[in-house]
Amino acid sequence: MSTKQGIIKGSKKERQLDFWGKLYFPEIFKGMWFSFKHIFKPTVTIQYPEEKPVLGPEFRGRPVLVQENGKERCVACGLCARACPPLAISMQGAEMEDDQKERYPETFEIDMLRCIFCGYCEEVCPEEAIVMSPDYEINFSSREDAVYGKDRLVIDKAQLKPRLDFLAERRNKNFGEVYNFNEDNNIHTLRNREE
Ligand code: SF4
Ligand code: SF4
Known part of the structure; x- marks a missing residue:
């Protein structure tokens, strides 16, 4: 049985190519068409190090x-x-x-x-x-x-x-609800620094 990929499947000759596979050109053109389509899509790569990526605050650097x-x-x-x-x-x-x-x-x-x-x-x-x-x-x-x-x-x-x-x-957000600590004595305990 032959497939669209040009490979004969389901037999001992699975690794052998059928007629279209042997021609190579259909697969080459398919690959070129795939690349061509991406020419018109927005670029996702950047020119690092000249261009720096914009990283969100969730990024963990050093x-x-x-x-x-x-x-x-x-x-x-x-x-x-x-x-x-x-x-x-x-x-x-x-x-x-x-x-x-x-x-x-x-x-x-x-x-x-x-x-x-x-x-x-x-x-x-x-x-x-x-x-x-x-x-x-x-x-x-x-x-x-x-x-x-x-x-x-x-x-x-x-x-x-x-x-x-x-x-x-x-x-x-629930911090402090379980242990009712005295804030004055716990100057080194995790706290909301904005308060
Ligand atoms: S210093 Fe240690 S704990 Fe902190 S990010 Fe590096 S490996 Fe992890
Ligand atoms: S306060 Fe303690 S845990 Fe925080 S950076 Fe200093 S030594 Fe490390």
């Missing part, structure tokens, strides 16, 4: 630390480092000089060779201090250069607004 009013939000609790599957995060916490109750990361490093952009660090952070940025252009020339310190991680809140707004929209 993780960065949020800076608010000149200080990083991070309180060096270490949760992100515990949650990070490839152990890409390391930090050293210290007490702030003006407020002994507050901690900050004296050093904070993410090994970009290990990071898999999973977003777990962002998910577990109680302070919304580490978020996934829109930056996907990461390059380095050595293993040492791939370890990003605070100089490359800390980014001002204003630049991360789309992602922070995106996270705020998805915040757990």
